[in-house]
Amino acid sequence: MKPIELMRAEAVNLTEDPDEVCGYWRGHLVWVKQEDADGLWYVRVNHPDGGYLYDGFWRAHRDCTAADAVAEAFRGAELLEDE
Structure with a gap:
């Protein structure tokens, strides 16, 4: 599943x-x-303990969507690395 689909489902x-x-996806704040x-x-991703896994601006192409930004949040915070 794509990160936006994971967010919608979970x-x-x-x-x-x-x-x-x-x-909140699996305890992580994704915004x-x-x-x-x-x-x-x-893009901001907070670990369930409150620490920052990703916090900053992502310079994307003008045509990037919110789904693209969520994918960047998951990549940058390495949320799917264990799967």
């Missing part, structure tokens, strides 16, 4: 809009928000 308190996705029309996304 996330708690999921909110999803074209420019923002936020929810992405497009900050401007040039494709700058803010």
